[in-house]
Amino acid sequence: MAFDQPLPAALSPSRLSDFQTCPRRYQHASIERLAQPASYATAKGRFVHYVLEQLYRLEGPERTIEHAREYVEPAVAAILTDEVRSDIGLDEGMLAKLLAETEAILVRYFAMEDPTSVTSEGVELRLGVEVNDTPLSGILDRLDRADDGSLTIVDYKTGALPNRNYDSHTFANAELYAALCEAKLGERPTTLRLMYVAHGQSIERSVSDVVVKARANAAAGAWTKIKRYYGDGDFPATPSVNACRFCSFKDLCRSQGVPVPGR
């Protein structure tokens, strides 16, 4: 069966992650563009990202917690659209919880770093470039320039901390962003920093040549498969407890006979 929809123009780190988790999920999300209802967690993530993005649009000395708080109300209008409210069943109690959690995150965030002293080369920075004949695109939360001239990719995380023995997947997206930066800007970031703002903790990793090349090669391999599956008109489903647990397409897959585990 050929698809009516075109192949996406580029592959982003998050879409690559979809594909690597389960090619059928990529088909539903990126080719067929089926709706994926927001959850409380995704809405909170977008909410906090919005506030921090607006904060970093200010000049350095202006980036105070008081100014950050001023972006909370605009975030309600920008992020909590009617569709999102309906998806998550937002009522007064849930809104109060979201606002309280956002305030707690802002307090923790300002204890993690002083944004007035950060030199940022880009906020919500859109990058698109071909690497290994693979069109890649993505949006970086922040790209910072340190005093010694080096670049750091900063990614905000509003979810749970990875367990102590975090595996290679933890930094996978950020490492592919490093490949994107190098190809697009001609300069490779030296550090990846994941800021778990709900917990007041960051984890960092240095960027190595080997890893960046490996991530770019993996993306190229995935893109080759995506084009093949697209031509076949079918992306295989690879159900598993971990893959399916948070997937929006469970009911659809079950209706198509895919043995999705769990409820």
Ligand code: SF4
């Ligand atoms: S429910 Fe499971 S098998 Fe179906 S698309 Fe999602 S991850 Fe894949």
